[in-house]
Amino acid sequence: MPRLKINVAGLELSNPTVLASGILGDEASLLRRAAYSGFGAVTTKSFTIEPRKGYKTPIVAKVKAGLINAVGLTNPGYIAIKDIVKNAKVPGVPIVVSLAGSSVDEFHRMAVYADEAGADAVELNLSCPHVKKMGMEIGHDPIYVAKIVGDIKGSITKPLFIKIGLSDNYMDVVGRALDKGADGVTAINTVRGIAIDVYAKRPILSNIYGGLSGPAIHPIATRIIYEIYAEYRASIIGTGGVEDWRDAVEFILAGASAIGIGTSITIRGLGIAKEVVEGIKRYMDNEGFKKLEDMIGYVHKT
Amino acid sequence: MPRLKINVAGLELSNPTVLASGILGDEASLLRRAAYSGFGAVTTKSFTIEPRKGYKTPIVAKVKAGLINAVGLTNPGYIAIKDIVKNAKVPGVPIVVSLAGSSVDEFHRMAVYADEAGADAVELNLSCPHVKKMGMEIGHDPIYVAKIVGDIKGSITKPLFIKIGLSDNYMDVVGRALDKGADGVTAINTVRGIAIDVYAKRPILSNIYGGLSGPAIHPIATRIIYEIYAEYRASIIGTGGVEDWRDAVEFILAGASAIGIGTSITIRGLGIAKEVVEGIKRYMDNEGFKKLEDMIGYVHKT
Amino acid sequence: MSSYVRARVNSIAIHTNDLKSLTLRLDYNLTVAPGQFVMVWLPDYEEIPISPSHSSHNYMRLTIKAVGETSRALINMNVGDELYIRGPYGRGFNLEREGKYLLIGGGYGAAPIIYAARRLTLMEREILYVEGVKMRGESLFYDEAKNIGIDAVLVTEDGSSGIKGMVTDYVANIIDDYDILLACGPEPMLDKLYLMALEHGIDAQLSYERIVKCGIGLCGSCVIEGTGLLVCMDGPVFTVEELRNSSYEVAEHA
């Protein structure tokens, strides 16, 4: 029996699948359901200082190669983290709390609060592609990211992940964040896109722009995971378009220690975590991998 | 009968479909075949000053949402443009000559040569994602692009297009290029990605990195077309993942005046040009569009 | 999740000032089972979930109550106007079970119920259609049920027509004569039926509402608080067992 337990930057997972941030939102019973369905860890939707209602519908649009969403960071505000973490906790399944701030101070306040509220890890969303002044706009500035990370790092006890998206300078962002003590990297967030309905003759999303997820972004994510691992040997939660064990194994061979899963839940349901884990196990058995660690970044060894 | 004739930045097309650069390469008989099969215009593979053999195989990898290629700008060198243009010419089907230089001077030399050789338009490839020192590395520098365009503009008689890819600053690049007299914009090139074979346990492409094309990039292209049109009302050859008339119409409504088609030729064959054109015609009939001009950028009007 | 199908308003039935049924003609076939829902998008407004009161090939009837901007804009549409539909989504009523069916619709909740009633009638099942409204003139499908030969009862709170009282009180009296209960309507009504079904040990399928934004199980907005159940994927129709097993708790109103 191959070993799927894995320590990702200090986060102990019984298997490498992680519910990606934003999927199923923030409600404790849903996070619990995801945890019971087999995920190695669950990530909350990104919290902001103030509650956010999110955008008007439509908030999702189907495209051939995936999905475009602009939910708009709907969340009850960071104060709710405490109750949610308490109620969502399932033994053996860590909760990663995702945060979207618009300043060093906001990130700091929320990170400290999440840490004290019992989050098992904190993830900084530096890459939401469809909310102004949050996410992407901050995440594209390496100096600012370094400041945010440096500022939080000494103040919390749990592993700190940064979540990045596609940009021209993500290598610089990651390098500086790691220098400042970030423990791991979640890669990637959605990629900015638009879908137009040819009969309605207008963009589908109320926000016009949204984030592309699903199979479309898998090769882009593979590339980013590959590059980050090659350069920094960082702990990576590889995310983007994972629909089956093969997609997951690609990420692991490229350098991911864990696998975030989002969009494909809409097609496969929450059972996808178990399916992916079973598939990885079978693969490891066939290919002679004894433990996950032996697979991580394997393509860099040959 | 709706009118599909369109003038794209000075280029007269009998219909809005354009064979995308690099597809089917540079050989005159192939470009001729594409022209006869119904494309409104054909684009050559990008030429470089020196001949290039291109990369070792594998040069393509299939992914769920498209294709990743790293052909490596295989071409016989720009001197061959003359013969190719002469032999590839089909009455009524303009030839766009694509150029990939690594300096202002290289671009200038090739552009002037192509102009004199009878190219109907010149396209500057500022966005090849997998060849060092060419394409992307130049295209990400707005000041340099402006210099290249400004330098060429007065020296050639034919319409000048810049071909851009996904980057953080393409809006700046396009803005400056248009200021310096670029006549149109081709958007977008492929997006950098990696595919790994889980059994071979290594990246498939000999070059490791390649360019993602096909359905995966269609929503990203739609977004870029939308933004460029919204900001600059530029003439755009929308390219990326067009497989059918619906994909094409999305681009046109977003702001494209013409539609580049590449990857889907491998699935649908060259007949795709006719299929797309027929589909657009039917759509225009049903929706009451009398001429293509009325459709271009329509989503910005509502 | 599918893309949108364009639909045009073909005819409009006015039930009250705030409640209309729009019969739509779709560009493509899209058949929705009784109890399933579609997302209805009216550009310039929002996209909202609706459980059709009828659906067949490229025809669909939506019965809509104006409660906010989008629902009001919808009932103000004219014949020939366009709207956009995606779906079907969710799990509808299970009509495969053998036995006597008691169908209960409250307010616009009668929409999926009349559709289920028609389908069950075609399947030659024994059914009773019960519609509960405040007063005479608010009834939506009682006449339609009668006209097509379905056993039907109208319950009005003020007694202005049919039987006087709360529909749940009426149901309490007859529930033991039935094997299967299907219901859609205001949450207090559903919750009462939920408790009643638990008490009487009757097989009940109840259609609940929450704010549905994505419709495809991603955003979590439609969760039934505390249960981990999603209206858009696990529902909108839930059996009493499903609710109980997920620790569903009725609110104070029940």
Place this chain on the structure above:
Amino acid sequence: MSSYVRARVNSIAIHTNDLKSLTLRLDYNLTVAPGQFVMVWLPDYEEIPISPSHSSHNYMRLTIKAVGETSRALINMNVGDELYIRGPYGRGFNLEREGKYLLIGGGYGAAPIIYAARRLTLMEREILYVEGVKMRGESLFYDEAKNIGIDAVLVTEDGSSGIKGMVTDYVANIIDDYDILLACGPEPMLDKLYLMALEHGIDAQLSYERIVKCGIGLCGSCVIEGTGLLVCMDGPVFTVEELRNSSYEVAEHA
């Protein structure tokens, strides 16, 4: 275009120092019609096109001549070694035509020809298998053809075995007895047969080679110069009419 299927070398037949047949066992079934090709990827080397000399379910036989790095690495593989296959690609031989078949293989071009011969034999067609090589000992499938009861002729340039001479000269003498000609081999041989077929008005299908890089009709590297025909999509097997209609011009060698 499909993803790769892993294959393992199951057995090796050594024809000459530079020419071997590898029988592969694939992880999944992948059946290639006679004349079609697969892309064979040997990581650390390149990916090259090969027309199998046999293919059935998850077995495939590749007959490979070492001409460069990758083909040499392939014939130097050991039993149990792994390689990766994608395909099948291209159009193979059309074996549906009625009549007497003349099959001609030159050098490793005999690979798809013996495969076609086996398939035609199963179809109970009348065929003659002709293999042309330089000298005795270079023959690839003449014995195999004989063993399975196929009418076969070996032509050696030096006469060390079978009939002496050029295979095209031999064919010239018998061509009028046949209705359909299938051939694969060096380009000068194919071009001679092309002219011969035009002259004799015989239906011929010829398998040409060009540098195949993508295999899926995108890169243009496999164009038959001046014709607009792609070996990977339109070929590798072309009929004489297709070539003529595309203004194919034989090179000087013919």
